[in-house]
Amino acid sequence: MRVIYNEQMAGLAQLLGEMAGLAGSAMDRATQSLLQADLTLAEQVITEYDRISEMISDVEERTFALLALQAPVAGDLRQVVAAIQMVNDVNRMGALALHVAKVTRRRHPNHAVPESVNGYFAEMGRIAVSMGESAKEVLETRDPERAAQLNQQDDAMDDLHRHLFTLLMDRDWKYGVAAAVDVTLLGRYYERFADHAVEIGRRVIFLVTGVLPPDEDSEA
């Protein structure tokens, strides 16, 4: 039983990691579609979200089967419960990339974001992709130090998000209300993407150390 459990658990962690990586690469392409008003790229992200959705169902069934057939206890059980929680986070990360792609599609052939704000989204996209990669590594290696680094990346994301609001609230904002609405929503999508990656890090830290780090969610 133990061998089967270990194999299945490793498979589950790998699948979760793969999904985090996919969410990151979806956010990468979504960001490119946004910056270049590239409809084809946006459509690609939208179509490929189905793949993440299918993997979600697969992971949910696997966690259930693990509980039902292996009846894990103690630390093993904690791992499966954490997987059930984290699958929601990777799912949301994928959905948020999808939302960014949908903004691109909605505004095409126009650019959703004024050119002078592009730099912010390029950087938020870069951080998001890197956090997707970090989450993937953390899921695969369960390295708590690596997991804690997600907080620093999240801080950088929050800084950019705050700057973005400063720009929006400035009397010199000259791109009108429609662009402000898009920029507001987009900013929130990137920020939430980062929050979910941080949440994965917290869960892994809890698994390894037994202590759940405080929720430093910038929103709370």
Next chain:
Amino acid sequence: MRVIYNEQMAGLAQLLGEMAGLAGSAMDRATQSLLQADLTLAEQVITEYDRISEMISDVEERTFALLALQAPVAGDLRQVVAAIQMVNDVNRMGALALHVAKVTRRRHPNHAVPESVNGYFAEMGRIAVSMGESAKEVLETRDPERAAQLNQQDDAMDDLHRHLFTLLMDRDWKYGVAAAVDVTLLGRYYERFADHAVEIGRRVIFLVTGVLPPDEDSEA
């Protein structure tokens, strides 16, 4: 074992229901604070979120104990797994009420929302509160028809949300960019609150019927 399991599971469902009710009443007060620019009420919602957070940890520990000590199988196991998933939804519902209250606080002593838009938020607030109540009933009664009704309430919320965007995108919007940013974020908070309530309904339908209804999330 069976009796203990049933008791513990009923206790868990009741606690989840209570939390959904709390999230609904938090959204009620948050909406009032928003419409009346009432700082005291906003602070109350912000402080009371701590109570929801504590209940979250309590529920998480209980689900874990249930799995560890009772090793439920089949339908019983599905219930516990669903509880683990739904606790995240009620947590987010509470956090979204918190966000609304924080917008009130940030703009105090000004009103965050232009008077002519108040009616929209009053109505979105009303629907949110009612969905919190519905989610509570659904968790307590596990009535799949009641759960399906959450979709209709969500449709009403989505309609309002779309109208709100039409207002924002109108050239006649005369309240400036800052108000548009607040209205955009607030609209999203109410819409997400509704989505989480719907998600609880879907999980309950799955538990009772064995079929997970399609994700009709308006965003996807």
